Each structure stands twice: as C-alpha cells, then as structure tokens.
Amino acid sequence: MTNTKAGFAAIIGAPNAGKSTLVNALVGEKVSIVTHKVQTTRFQVRGIAMLKDNDDATAQVVLVDTPGIFKAGGDDRLGRSMVHAAWSGVDDSNAVIHVVDAPAYLRVLHKEPTAQDKKAFADTERVTKGLSTRKMGLICLALNKIDEIPHDQLLEVIAAFKDHTFYNEIFLISALNRDGVDALSKTLASAMPEGPFLYPPDQAADLPSRLMAAEITREKLYLRLHDELPYASTVETEKWTKQKNGDIRIDQVIYVKRDSQKPIVLGKGGRTIRDIGASARQDMQDWLGVKVHLFLFVKVREGWTDDRARYAESGLNFDV
Numbered sequence: 031m032t033n034t035k036a037g038f039a040a041i042i043g044a045p046n047a048g049k050s051t052l053v054n055a056l057v058g059e060k061v062s063i064v065t066h067k068v069q070t071t072r073f074q075v076r077g078i079a080m081l082k083d084n085d086d087a088t089a090q091v092v093l094v095d096t097p098g099i100f101k102a103g104g105d106d107r108l109g110r111s112m113v114h115a116a117w118s119g120v121d122d123s124n125a126v127i128h129v130v131d132a133p134a135y136l137r138v139l140h141k142e143p144t145a146q147d148k149k150a151f152a153d154t155e156r157v158t159k160g161l162s163t164r165k166m167g168l169i170c171l172a173l174n175k176i177d178e179i180p181h182d183q184l185l186e187v188i189a190a191f192k193d194h195t196f197y198n199e200i201f202l203i204s205a206l207n208r209d210g211v212d213a214l215s216k217t218l219a220s221a222m223p224e225g226p227f228l229y230p231p232d233q234a235a236d237l238p239s240r241l242m243a244a245e246i247t248r249e250k251l252y253l254r255l256h257d258e259l260p261y262a263s264t265v266e267t268e269k270w271t272k273q274k275n276g277d278i279r280i281d282q283v284i285y286v287k288r289d290s291q292k293p294i295v296l297g298k299g300g301r302t303i304r305d306i307g308a309s310a311r312q313d314m315q316d317w318l319g320v321k322v323h324l325f326l327f328v329k330v331r332e333g334w335t336d337d338r339a340r341y342a343e344s345g346l347n348f349d350v
C-alpha cells in the first residue's frame with residue numbers, strides 16, 4: 031500500500047484573475063514565471079505543489095495551465111483546434127480550478143465594469159460553458175481577491191454562480207493573503223489518485239523552467255523534422271546550471287526511438303542539430319534575458335513510451 035498520491039490540476043481563468051498568485055500560494059514559494067509563448071502542447075506546467083490531504087497523505091499536484099482556451103479569433107480551423115486541444119488538457123487532469131476575479135465580476139453585476147472587467151466576464155462565461163460539459167473528478171470555483179470585497183457583498187458573488195451545479199466546490203479565497211487557500215489545497219490533494227510521485231521532489235522548484243526549455247527545443251525539432259521524424263522523439267533537460275557570471279548552461283538530450291533516426295537529427299556534418307540548437311538557444315535567451323549555453327545530445331531510448339512521467343513531460347496522455 032502506498033501512501034503517496036500524484037496527479038494533475040488544471041488552473042484556468044481569464045487573464046489577471048490571479049492564477050500565478052494562486053500557484054505561488056499553493057506551491058509555497060515563488061515559482062519562476064513561465065511565458066505563454068510556446069503553445070504547441072496542450073498544457074504547461076506552472077508548478078509542483080506538495081499538499082496534504084484530509085487523511086494527512088502527501089499528494090504531488092502538478093499545476094498546469096491551458097492558455098489556449100482563450101485563443102483570440104478562435105473561429106478559424108486552427109483556432110478551433112487549439113481551443114479543443116487546450117480543453118483536452120483539462121480533461122486529462124484529475125481536477126480543475128476555475129479562478130475568477132470576484133471584484134471584477136461584482137462590478138459587472140453592479141453595471142459599473144471597466145473594459146477589462148467586461149472581457150474577463152466574457153472569458154468567465156466561456157469557461158463556465160466549457161466546464162458544464164466536462165466529466166471529471168473535481169471541478170472547483172475559486173472566487174479570488176475577496177480581500178477587496180465588502181463582507182456583505184460576498185454572498186452576492188456566490189449567488190451569481192448558484193445555477194452552475196457542475197462546480198463540486200466553491201471557495202472564497204484571497205490568493206494574495208492565502209485566505210482560504212488551505213481549504214482549497216486539502217480538497218485538491220484529496221482528489222488526487224494514489225500512486226508514486228511523477229517528478230523527483232528535488233527537481234520540483236526549477237521544473238517549469240526545465241520543461242519550458244525542453245519545449246522550445248522540441249518545437250524547433252518539430253519545425254525542422256516533422257516530415258522525417260513524426261512523434262518519434264522527445265526532449266529532456268538533464269542539467270540546468272546557473273554559472274557564476276549569470277549565464278545559464280542547459281544540457282538537453284533528444285531521445286529518438288531507433289538508431290536509424292540519429293543521423294536524421296544530426297544531419298550532414300552535424301548541420302541539422304546545429305541549426306536546431308542555434309534557434310532554440312536564441313529563443314531561450316529571449317525568454318530568460320541572459321546568455322544561454324545550450325548543449326544538445328542525441329540518444330536512442332527504446333521503450334521510452336512506457337514511462338509515465340516522461341509522457342507527462344511531453345504533454346501527452348499516458349492513460350489513453
């Protein structure tokens with residue numbers, strides 16, 4: 031019998047609702063900011079929280095973000111497929127937390143919204159519509175920023191959501207002050223399935239950065255080789271070292287399935303991998319704002335398709 035639990039929780043909500051602040055409150059430390067630039071996968075890891083459930087078991091909750099849900103101009107085919115992919119990232123999670131900027135919502139109800147409030151309201155409606163058709167374990171509503179709401183108006187916000195019966199739990203929180211966050215974290219932990227941790231706990235702090243860096247290289251690899259190497263490769267960040275002068279050294283391995291695929295990635299005289307490395311390094315520098323030294327290696331790994339954590343890293347669903 032294991033007493034560890036592990037799973038995924040999707041955090042969704044309009045821009046500015048307080049998602050990053052909530053992730054920081056759940057993780058318990060400031061998580062390095064992950065840009066939304068690369069959106070090729072269905073979700074991005076924002077942080078890893080180690081939370082206690084109601085029975086005191088420890089749950090590793092991988093907090094993921096699916097920014098594609100709010101893809102602007104989502105009416106064309108590409109937009110629709112990105113929105114669809116983002117929702118399938120939500121479906122693969124064990125729980126979802128919908129974060130709403132409660133003061134902004136109240137201003138709409140009181141007919142005194144700002145332009146940003148109106149947009150947040152429209153986004154919230156889109157999310158509630160999407161959530162109403164989900165069939166997943168736990169759907170939470172987190173009405174955030176209650177520190178800015180007079181007490182007598184709290185019930186009014188809750189009442190506005192009372193017809194949305196698909197929410198299993200509603201929390202009134204202040205992600206900034208951590209009010210209500212403990213109750214939310216216990217509920218989340220309780221919803222996670224039993225099982226071993228998905229990531230080594232000592233990697234948890236810089237994991238979002240490692241994954242982001244792997245994602246950047248994977249995107250370049252895909253852009254360059256998707257005809258020759260469909261779905262056959264994965265990228266992992268093995269080492270992440272901050273050097274004394276502030277530069278960052280990143281060592282990554284590109285795993286392919288068969289020996290015959292190695293020369294495809296390397297290219298004639300190593301040209302292909304050099305090009306991929308150069309453009310990935312450029313993106314990493316733009317993202318991190320410091321000089322990056324990127325070292326890419328190609329290895330064959332048979333049977334990588336059997337490893338659950340690696341699937342999680344590449345944004346794929348292992349349980350299908």
Ligand SMILES: Nc1nc2c(ncn2[C@@H]2O[C@H](COP(=O)(O)OP(=O)(O)OP(=O)(O)O)[C@@H](O)[C@H]2O)c(=O)[nH]1
Pocket residue numbers: 043044045046047048049050051052174175176177178203204205206207
């Ligand atoms: N008063 C108050 N402000 C909050 C609270 N939570 C977040 N904020 C503020 O709301 C703003 C947006 O918070 P973020 O956590 O960046 O929001 P986000 O949803 O991650 O935003 P995007 O990354 O744009 O999607 C910041 O100025 C936060 O400080 C809260 O509980 N109370």
